[in-house]
Amino acid sequence: MNRGKLMERLSALKSREKVRVLFVCLGNICRSPAAEGVLRDIVARRGTSSRWMIDSAGTGRWHIGQLPDKRMRIHARRRGIELTHICRQVREADFDDFDLIIPMDGQNEADLRALAPTSEAAGRIIPMAAFVSKAMRFDYIPDPYYEGAEGFELVLDLLEDGCQRLADAIED
Secondary structure, three states: OOHHHHHHHHHHHHOOOOEEEEEEEOOOOOHHHHHHHHHHHHHHHHOOHHHEEEEEEEOOOOOOOOOOOHHHHHHHHHOOOOOOOOOOEOOOOHHHHOOEEEEOOHHHHHHHHHHOOOHHHHOOEOOHHHHOOOOOOOOOOOOOOOOOHHHHHHHHHHHHHHHHHHHHHHHO
């Protein structure tokens, strides 16, 4: 999505009473629940939580009913963010329930586009990397699952930057 279309999509949400955001990754145990927790923290500190409906899901079904990965919960907790989300899989109804569906990488995006029931629904998909302003060597949010502590810290840094920019674009 080009910058102009992104800003147009976000501008349309500024006047909405409720902004509904769904973050998506593969298993819903690392990146997407972390993004959910980060954005919840940002809007709570702003005092605008009631305006937001924030959730996360995975394209896969391996971890349904589980808490996020323990390592991600530990790294998030060190930043004052508690990840209490119960993992779930994306469903077609999410395209009706959310204004923005934000995948963490290209495969998540392709899976979501294949699931989208209409082209209008597919228009709600905006990659998380589109919100990140920090210089990074990726054009996606990398999966920290097989990485060490630095992988989890990198993901949280990227998500804090991207979620801050998302909130700013809609609330400022």
